[in-house]
Amino acid sequence: MAPLKKKHAGGQPCIIPGGFTVLSLQFDSNSSTHHELFIKEHKVRAEKTSNRPLDRTLFVLNIPPYCSEGAIRELFSQFGNIQSVELRDHPGSSQESGPTLSKVFRPATKQGFKVGYIVFSNSSSVSAAKKHPYDSRLVISTEKHPVRAGVQKWIQKYKEAFIQPDQLQKIVDSFMEGHDKRKEEEEERLKKEAEQQQEDEEGWVKVTKGQKARPHSEAANKRTLQKEMRKTKRKELLNFYTWQHRNTQKEHIAELRKKFEEDKQRIALLRAQRKFKPY
Structure with missing residues (x-):
């Protein structure tokens, strides 16, 4: 890919299309080559999270694989006190759902260029950081922080992969304690919901004074569905009995009509034989 054409004066920041400021950095003081980071103020209005305040968060692109969160924190700490550093494979919303897992239980991270979110105090x-001059290169590895x-x-990552049994x-005990605590809290919450949402035979929920009606839980919805x-x-059974009763009435009426017709024929026959004496 062809390098970007940047126009900047000495001692001035380099700004490229898109509003990104280019920071030039080198691995150590003896490096003859340099790497470029692209930084921009984080202004995503649709993202509603307290972890990335819009006025104090710096969005960083093209972070090399050898830069860890600690290295980025040390590199940008010269601009001010840093509250948090977050490195991700792709830009996106922060994930807060679920408990924080230990590195033992997390899958291995992908090795490649990353994006970062740096929150300053x-x-x-x-x-x-945005006003930092382009010709003043930042050094990643120093004698104090190699x-x-x-x-x-x-080799370092291979050695760190081995964990002592104790x-x-x-780590396992701490994780299981947190898991058991969350499970107990969930059971207690479901128990309270079940007590507050006791339904009578007609499906009404009793709400006592000083309490607000809460939405039905899954168990309450299941009971309501069974009642329905x-x-x-x-x-359906009542409709079947109604149909049976109506059918019985039709048969009874048909039987009465049949007897009425037979009586008419018998009366006509008696009249013809002059044996019919109504009085």
């Missing part, structure tokens, strides 16, 4: 830090890359990085046991099914069956 003050909004002035975002402006300071960053491993290449073979050294893989440490692993502590029983009502439907009773209605």
